[in-house]
Amino acid sequence: MTTRDIVFVAVGVVTALSALLSVTTKHVVHAALWLLVSLGSLAGAYLVLGQELVGLVQLLVYVGAIVVLVLFALMLTRAPIGPHAEIDTPWWQRAAGAVLGAATTALLASLLLPLLSGATVDLDAPAATTPRIAQAVFGTWVWPFELLSVLLLVALVGAFAVSRLVLHREDPAADGAVRRAEGVRR
Amino acid sequence: MNLVLAPWLEVVLRALAVLVAFLVLPLLVGQTEHKVMAHMQGRLGPMYAGGFHGWAQLVADGVKFVQKEDITPARADRQVFRLAPFVALIPYLVALAVIPLSPKVVGATVDASVVLVLAVIGVGIIGTLMAGWASANKYSLLGAMRAAAQLVSYELPMVLAVASVALAAGTLSLVGIGNAWNPWWLLWQLPGAVVFLVSALAELQRPPFDMPLADSEIVFGAFTEYTGLRFAFFLLAEYAGIVVMSLLFAVLFLGGWHGPFEPWVGWVWTLLKGFLVAVVVIWLRVSWPRMREDQLQRLAWVWLVPMALFQLAITAVGVVVFPR
Amino acid sequence: MGDGILPGLVKGLGTTARSLTRRTHTAEYPDVAPALPPRSRGVIALTEENCTSCMLCARECPDWCIYIDSHKEELPPTTPGGRARQRNVLDRFAIDFSLCMYCGICIEACPFDALHWSPEFEYAETDIRDLLHEKDRLGAWMATVPPPPALDPGSVDPAEVTAAAKPPRGAAGAGPRAGSAPRAGAGAPGRTRGDGPAARPTRVRPESPAGSDRAAGSLQGASAAAPERPAADRAVDATKPMPALGDTGSPAAEGDSTQVLPEVTPDEEGRE
Ligand code: SF4
Ligand code: SF4
Numbered sequence: 192m193t194t195r196d197i198v199f200v201a202v203g204v205v206t207a208l209s210a211l212l213s214v215t216t217k218h219v220v221h222a223a224l225w226l227l228v229s230l231g232s233l234a235g236a237y238l239v240l241g242q243e244l245v246g247l248v249q250l251l252v253y254v255g256a257i258v259v260l261v262l263f264a265l266m267l268t269r270a271p272i273g274p275h276a277e278i279d280t281p282w283w284q285r286a287a288g289a290v291l292g293a294a295t296t297a298l299l300a301s302l303l304l305p306l307l308s309g310a311t312v313d314l315d316a317p318a319a320t321t322p323r324i325a326q327a328v329f330g331t332w333v334w335p336f337e338l339l340s341v342l343l344l345v346a347l348v349g350a351f352a353v354s355r356l357v358l359h360r361e362d363p364a365a366d367g368a369v370r371r372a373e374g375v376r377r
Numbered sequence: 378m379n380l381v382l383a384p385w386l387e388v389v390l391r392a393l394a395v396l397v398a399f400l401v402l403p404l405l406v407g408q409t410e411h412k413v414m415a416h417m418q419g420r421l422g423p424m425y426a427g428g429f430h431g432w433a434q435l436v437a438d439g440v441k442f443v444q445k446e447d448i449t450p451a452r453a454d455r456q457v458f459r460l461a462p463f464v465a466l467i468p469y470l471v472a473l474a475v476i477p478l479s480p481k482v483v484g485a486t487v488d489a490s491v492v493l494v495l496a497v498i499g500v501g502i503i504g505t506l507m508a509g510w511a512s513a514n515k516y517s518l519l520g521a522m523r524a525a526a527q528l529v530s531y532e533l534p535m536v537l538a539v540a541s542v543a544l545a546a547g548t549l550s551l552v553g554i555g556n557a558w559n560p561w562w563l564l565w566q567l568p569g570a571v572v573f574l575v576s577a578l579a580e581l582q583r584p585p586f587d588m589p590l591a592d593s594e595i596v597f598g599a600f601t602e603y604t605g606l607r608f609a610f611f612l613l614a615e616y617a618g619i620v621v622m623s624l625l626f627a628v629l630f631l632g633g634w635h636g637p638f639e640p641w642v643g644w645v646w647t648l649l650k651g652f653l654v655a656v657v658v659i660w661l662r663v664s665w666p667r668m669r670e671d672q673l674q675r676l677a678w679v680w681l682v683p684m685a686l687f688q689l690a691i692t693a694v695g696v697v698v699f700p701r
Numbered sequence: 702m703g704d705g706i707l708p709g710l711v712k713g714l715g716t717t718a719r720s721l722t723r724r725t726h727t728a729e730y731p732d733v734a735p736a737l738p739p740r741s742r743g744v745i746a747l748t749e750e751n752c753t754s755c756m757l758c759a760r761e762c763p764d765w766c767i768y769i770d771s772h773k774e775e776l777p778p779t780t781p782g783g784r785a786r787q788r789n790v791l792d793r794f795a796i797d798f799s800l801c802m803y804c805g806i807c808i809e810a811c812p813f814d815a816l817h818w819s820p821e822f823e824y825a826e827t828d829i830r831d832l833l834h835e836k837d838r839l840g841a842w843m844a845t846v847p848p849p850p851a852l853d854p855g856s857v858d859p860a861e862v863t864a865a866a867k868p869p870r871g872a873a874g875a876g877p878r879a880g881s882a883p884r885a886g887a888g889a890p891g892r893t894r895g896d897g898p899a900a901r902p903t904r905v906r907p908e909s910p911a912g913s914d915r916a917a918g919s920l921q922g923a924s925a926a927a928p929e930r931p932a933a934d935r936a937v938d939a940t941k942p943m944p945a946l947g948d949t950g951s952p953a954a955e956g957d958s959t960q961v962l963p964e965v966t967p968d969e970e971g972r973e
Contacts, residue, residue, distance in 0.1 A: 218454075220454075220457075220510055221454075221457075224457065224507065227503060231500075243487070243488055243489055244488075244489050244492065244549070247489055247492040247493050247496050248492065248496075250493075250496035250497070250499075250500065251492060251495055251496035251499055251536075254496070254499065254500050254503070255495075255496055255498075255499020255500055255502070255532065256499065256529065256532060258503070259499070259502060259503065259506065259525050259528060259529060260525075260529060262503070262506045262510070262525065263506075263522060263525040263526065263529070265510075266506075266509070266510060266518060266521060266522050266525070267522070321488070321489065321549060413721070415725070416720070416721050416725060417717040417718070417720055417721045418717075418720065419720050419723065419725050419726045419727075420725055420726070420727050421725050421727040421729070424729070660714065660717060660718070661714075663717045664710075664713040664714045664716070664717045665710060665713055
């Protein structure tokens with residue numbers, strides 16, 4: 192057991208525990224904050240594994256931006272301080288979530304299968320990992336990468352459309368009023 | 378300068394030095410702000426504390442803050458409320474630790490230090506969000522929401538501007554970027570520098586981007602409910618933020634330790650340049666009015682992001698045309 | 702970001718940078734005494750000798766914050782077979798500065814120049830009751846009353862000078878020692894004509910075209926006349942011209958115990 196092992200285990204436990212807390216807590220904002228801890232310590236896990244850049248990008252993107260957005264969205268709702276029965280998740284959603292989570296876990300765990308045959312990775316090998324990551328992302332995995340960006344673009348356009356869409360109204364007068372308001376805004 | 382120390386001793390000494398810098402530099406900036414702002418407004422500023430031109434004013438303020446009662450609102454989310462100041466403060470400590478004053482004078486050497494600095498600065502905003510939400514106060518909530526909206530908008534141009542410099546230098550390490558700097562960058566990276574300065578101001582929530590604090594409309598934004606030491610921590614975080622951003626600007630765009638005289642005085646140059654940037658930050662605060670929320674968003678998305686992308690393009694062209 | 706914004710921003714930067722290089726306006730008050738304008742209304746001073754207890758000031762005061770007690774005294778006749786005179790003796794004169802609003806009406810109202818503005822303002826108290834200044838305290842403020850500003854060039858002589866130039870009652874034709882001698886010499890720092898408003902009054906009027914010969918001629922008389930004056934009068938007189946003193950100082954007026962001032966001319970009245 193090296194120091195690295197100990198630190199890794201510690202960080203891993205923090206990650207797993209906070210992830211668990213984030214899905215079990217009944218405070219909706221606490222859930223987001225636990226998610227934050229989980230993602231942050233995941234970045235720590237990357238660091239321990241010698242993937243400095245991945246860890247930092249994890250911190251920059253997930254903690255610094257995504258969770259901020261989540262919190263922002265929560266603040267726009269009427270997220271109460273303390274638990275609230277009305278916005279509690281119904282049991283069937285929880286079940287569906289559990290199934291999905293289990294499936295994802297299994298999928299990721301399958302990556303560990305080679306370990307059974309005794310495969311190892313030398314963590315102390317090269318220091319300059321940044322170029323290698325760049326080559327992997329923009330070489331081998333360029334198509335999934337681009338696909339992801341297209342997905343994000345579609346989401347962006349969709350969000351834009353939703354925010355700008357005027358729903359069809361039964362009442363023609365109200366419709367006209369909305370149109371006029373739209374016209375004024377433009 | 379080739380002192381060899383036991384590794385643990387070196388770590389302790391470095392950590393101590395960073396801590397001292399973290400406590401002293403923000404006070405220096407704060408005092409400069411007191412004085413520069415006062416004189417820009419035709420006043421004298423603090424004159425009594427400490428005797429000579431009120432040099433100890435901020436120390437006195439600190440003592441005052443310690444004496445104040447630490448109040449947690451009854452309906453607040455206690456743990457989150459109490460944790461928030463530290464979440465806001467610690468990231469800047471980490472950031473300060475990796476910003477080099479010269480290739481030798483640096484708290485901790487990290488490979489991708491520029492990414493680290495950006496990442497932890499992004500984390501700092503979480504403290505404001507937590508504070509705003511946990512206070513159970515509508516002004517705090519409004520402030521936190523404004524802060525989040527502002528941060529999300531300005532993070533992008535800032536990262537792009539830094540990316541441009543990193544691209545130009547061909548490295549993600551601050552020391553490497555500083556070493557690769559040459560005076561032509563002042564021209565070449567000018568749009569990037571402007572973008573960085575503006576978005577740094579916005580991330581620090583300094584005027585003219587102090588919409589999230591806006592004391593004339595929402596009391597003091599996310600910090601409305603805070604008192605005593607916790608409030609002082611938020612203030613310290615703000616000034617530590619100025620220090621971090623100014624030093625970062627000095628290293629990235631002004632060449633940090635490049636300057637006349639012996640190489641070993643490089644850290645003085647970095648500090649001087651950073652101080653100059655801090656004075657500019659103060660100057661902007663004194664001179665310009667606060668921006669409205671929509672103007673703020675417009676500035677970010679209509680001006681800064683395109684400008685940063687344009688900078689990225691000319692950097693790329695420069696790197697290809699004049700390879701090093 | 703319209704067109705007009707950038708010049709405006711730059712201008713703003715310029716303005717603040719310029720004031721950075723200029724002197725500040727901060728008054729470092731406790732360390733540096735403020736330069737108060739003449740006629741500053743700091744505190745009200747009382748010349749007890751001039752007060753006749755006429756109560757005009759107390760009645761005019763909008764706040765009713767002046768308290769006056771007095772009683773009448775019989776004075777024995779000065780000449781055998783003469784009539785005994787009565788006069789008012791001031792027992793108490795107090796101004797409550799916690800009520801006073803510094804309107805100055807009392808000073809305007811006083812017909813005998815007994816009240817004066819002094820620029821002293823540092824008399825804050827920790828107990829509000831201490832703001833009631835009794836007559837000894839009000840009298841002590843007299844030492845801080847500045848001399849009045851100089852007259853405008855070409856104006857008529859001050860009332861006290863005209864009055865002093867008149868031959869005293871019962872001494873008509875006593876040419877050379879007519880009342881001007883104690884006036885010029887006893888140092889009433891009278892109003893100097895022709896100097897700027899801020900000029901310090903001088904004991905001898907430097908360039909009074911009409912009275913230069915008179916002043917020069919009376920200098921010798923001055924030193925002779927001065928010792929005759931009552932000590933209390935002199936102390937007050939050093940700081941403040943008191944028109945009444947011109948007459949009380951002169952031997953002819955000595956019997957007049959009521960210390961009535963010579964009549965005050967209109968331009969004089971508007972001065973305080
Ligand atoms: S200044 Fe006005 S208020 Fe004060 S004592 Fe005189 S008359 Fe009264
Ligand atoms: S008006 Fe003048 S003379 Fe009359 S009582 Fe008041 S201070 Fe005395």
